[in-house]
Amino acid sequence: MTVETSPVRFFEQIPSQAGFADRFGRKLTYLRISVTDRCNMRCDYCRPSADAYKAESHANILHYEEIERIVSVAAELGVTKLRITGGEPLVRRDLPVLIEKLSAISGITDLALSTNATLLGKYAKELADAGLHRINVSIDSLNTLRFRKLTGGELAPVLAGIQAAKGAGLTPIKLNTVLMKGINDGEVSDLIDFASDIGATIRFIELMPMKQGLDWDKHYISIDEILQRDDVRARVDVHAPLQTGNTAARYLPLQSGKGDVGFIMPMSERFCEGCNRLRLTADGGLRSCLPADDQLNLRDLMRSGGSDEDIRSTFLRSALMKPEIGIYNFDAESEKQSMIHIGG
Numbered sequence: 001m002t003v004e005t006s007p008v009r010f011f012e013q014i015p016s017q018a019g020f021a022d023r024f025g026r027k028l029t030y031l032r033i034s035v036t037d038r039c040n041m042r043c044d045y046c047r048p049s050a051d052a053y054k055a056e057s058h059a060n061i062l063h064y065e066e067i068e069r070i071v072s073v074a075a076e077l078g079v080t081k082l083r084i085t086g087g088e089p090l091v092r093r094d095l096p097v098l099i100e101k102l103s104a105i106s107g108i109t110d111l112a113l114s115t116n117a118t119l120l121g122k123y124a125k126e127l128a129d130a131g132l133h134r135i136n137v138s139i140d141s142l143n144t145l146r147f148r149k150l151t152g153g154e155l156a157p158v159l160a161g162i163q164a165a166k167g168a169g170l171t172p173i174k175l176n177t178v179l180m181k182g183i184n185d186g187e188v189s190d191l192i193d194f195a196s197d198i199g200a201t202i203r204f205i206e207l208m209p210m211k212q213g214l215d216w217d218k219h220y221i222s223i224d225e226i227l228q229r230d231d232v233r234a235r236v237d238v239h240a241p242l243q244t245g246n247t248a249a250r251y252l253p254l255q256s257g258k259g260d261v262g263f264i265m266p267m268s269e270r271f272c273e274g275c276n277r278l279r280l281t282a283d284g285g286l287r288s289c290l291p292a293d294d295q296l297n298l299r300d301l302m303r304s305g306g307s308d309e310d311i312r313s314t315f316l317r318s319a320l321m322k323p324e325i326g327i328y329n330f331d332a333e334s335e336k337q338s339m340i341h342i343g344g
Contacts, residue, residue, distance in 0.1 A: 020078040020315070022288070022322040030081040030277040031074050033067060034343025035098065037282045039088040041116050042152040043140070045178050045207055045219075060283045064094075066302055068101045070280065073311045075107035079278075083112045083136075085343045087282070090119040096130040103131025112136065114176075118153055120161030128168040135165050136174045141184045142194055150183065162198065173200040174262070180207055181221035189231040192261055196254060203249050203262030208291075222268040236261050244274070266290075272325045278318055281343055286314060288322035290342065296321075 021027045038055050039046075062070075071082065082102060089095055103111050110133060117137045139158060141147040147155040165173055175195050179185050188204065195202035206223060209216040227238050236252050243251040248271045249262035265271070279287040284299025296314050 020319065022319045024322075024324050026274070026276060026322075027078065028276055028278055028319055028322075029079055030083070031071065031079050031280060032083045032085055032277055032343060033071070033280045034085045034087065034282040035067070035089050035095065036061065036087040036092045037341050037343075038091050039086055039116070040091055040118060040153065041088065043138070043178075044150055044183075045180065056283050060299070062280075062282065062284050062299055064098045064101060066284070066299065067098060067280070068105070069302065069308070070298055070311060071102055071108070072105055073308050074278075074315060075105050077312065077315055078107075080107060081110040081112075082108055083114060085114045087343075088116050088118070089113060090115055090123055096123065096126045099127055099130040099132050113170075114138070115161075116151070116153070117158045117161030117165070119157075121157060121164040124161065124164035124168040124170060128170055132170060134172060134174075135170045136176055137162055137165075138176050138178075139191070140177050140180075141187055142190055143187065146184065146187075150180075162200070166198070171199075173198075175200050175202040176205060177202060178205045178207055179221050179223075179226065180219040183219065185221050185226065188226055188229070189235055192232070192235050192254070195261075196256070196259055199259075201259060201262060203264055205264040206267045208266050220267065223263045223265045224268060227263075248275075270325065275322075275326075278315070278322075279343055281341070286318045287342065288318045289326040291326045292323055294321055 020029075071079070084095070084099070084102075086092070092098075099111065099113075102108060111131060112134050113127065113132055114136045115138070117135075117139070120135070120137075137158070139162075140150050142155070144155050147153070147158075162173065162175075165171070175191070177184070177188075177191055179188075191202055191204075204223065204226065207216060207220045226232055227236070232238075235255055237255055238252060240253050243253075243260065248266070249264050250269075250271075251260040251262050253260045275289075279290065280298070281287060281295070284297055284302075285295035286298050287293075287295040296318055298311060298314055301310055301314060
């Protein structure tokens with residue numbers, strides 16, 4: 001995706017290891033790692049149509065040892081939080097092996113996984129035993145037919161996977177729902193009730209223009225519009241101050257007093273000022289901003305004999321490339337890379 005961002009100025013003075021930050025003083029402590037661009041679902045807002053989708057060859061995907069090496073350098077710089085993403089990370093063979101490697105790296109204090117949960121029933125205990133701390137689960141509908149239409153998959157294994165994660169202690173569980181007007185926006189109150197009933201936190205995410213062929217204008221709905229609805233107000237204390245933290249989500253308490261609901265507003269209320277993350281794509285691209293396509297290639301660097309110091313310098317360069325504000329475009333040129341290629 002071609003994105004309009006402010007010009008990048010590369011300063012000769014490189015930030016010190018003790019203060020791994022971008023040009024705007026934002027400390028970078030969070031690395032999202034995509035382990036595959038393959039998925040066993042085809043969610044409407046993520047994966048392009050079959051004729052436009054081409055997964056990377058296995059030869060181009062980072063090996064687990066390469067990811068471990070990258071994370072070791074990142075941890076020395078000050079990264080403490082990792083999230084494993086895809087595609088669907090659990091379609092990558094032997095993922096618990098990688099989890100065990102990453103959980104053993106000094107300085108990593110938070111290791112999480114984003115998943116569609118279809119395979120979680122099989123792997124939850126193994127992942128927990130390997131050192132995974134918690135999970136986020138994508139669940140965009142509780143209606144079986146609508147879920148199948150949205151994702152191409154079945155709802156039952158997702159629900160079973162959530163229960164397996166609870167049983168394995170992969171908590172707190174967060175549920176993520178991407179809102180699509182006219183498709184699943186009428187399920188907000190049902191999803192809030194479902195999350196409350198199982199002791200999870202649900203977060204509603206505004207639709208982003210991050211997929212080839214997506215009719216964003218037709219399906220976008222703002223969080224503000226959702227919060228005007230009577231059924232939502234009956235459940236959420238919309239008059240309470242928004243709670244913020246080290247994540248992109250803003251939280252409001254439930255009227256019941258038992259938990260809260262998260263809202264992620266990348267389109268209507270930007271959270272760039274608090275962004276503390278970098279992204280590592282499955283094929284080794286180090287990306288400083290989700291909608292900005294500028295990235296540095298760590299895979300080729302390592303496979304051509306690059307040193308750990310070279311990896312460290314690449315992280316520092318990526319930090320300097322991070323724009324103050326990420327900008328989404330809405331034309332055909334902006335649809336070259338879909339979310340599945342970047343990492344969720």
